[in-house]
Amino acid sequence: MDELRARPEVDSERIALWAFSGGALLLADPLADPASWLRAAVLSYPVVHVPTEPPGYPYATVEPGCPTALIRVGREEPAWLAVVDRLLDRAGRRITRLDVPHGQHGFDVLDDGDESRRAIRAALAFVADRLAQP
Numbered sequence: 001m002d003e004l005r006a007r008p009e010v011d012s013e014r015i016a017l018w019a020f021s022g023g024a025l026l027l028a029d030p031l032a033d034p035a036s037w038l039r040a041a042v043l044s045y046p047v048v049h050v051p052t053e054p055p056g057y058p059y060a061t062v063e064p065g066c067p068t069a070l071i072r073v074g075r076e077e078p079a080w081l082a083v084v085d086r087l088l089d090r091a092g093r094r095i096t097r098l099d100v101p102h103g104q105h106g107f108d109v110l111d112d113g114d115e116s117r118r119a120i121r122a123a124l125a126f127v128a129d130r131l132a133q134p
Helices: 002-006 021-032 078-094 114-132
Strands: 015-020 038-044 049-051 059-061 068-075 095-104
Touching (some): 015 021, 021 038, 049 078
Parallel strands (some): 015 038, 038 068
């Protein structure tokens, strides 16, 4: 992030992060304690809770602390979908939910249809709106 923020074409105080699938877990720490420059995050069909090894240790969990949109796909693995739904229930209005009811894990590259394009456009608009705010 330091290298990206140092680039002259980047507004170092207006950054959004977007993660897909298991990459959402890489955002767990930045989202839990967001830096002032982190204006938004998007989680696409995220894996948001995975037990660490060995069993019995704390879980890695995504808990957004900045404006976050979550793209939820309806044809997800049931166990992963249940965890995403628990996160959405806990987070309430802190997460903007974007649904792709007929989408699958990887819908953005596997399902080129109106439903997929609407979700991607909505996520892009979410990010653009947050980055435009003072």
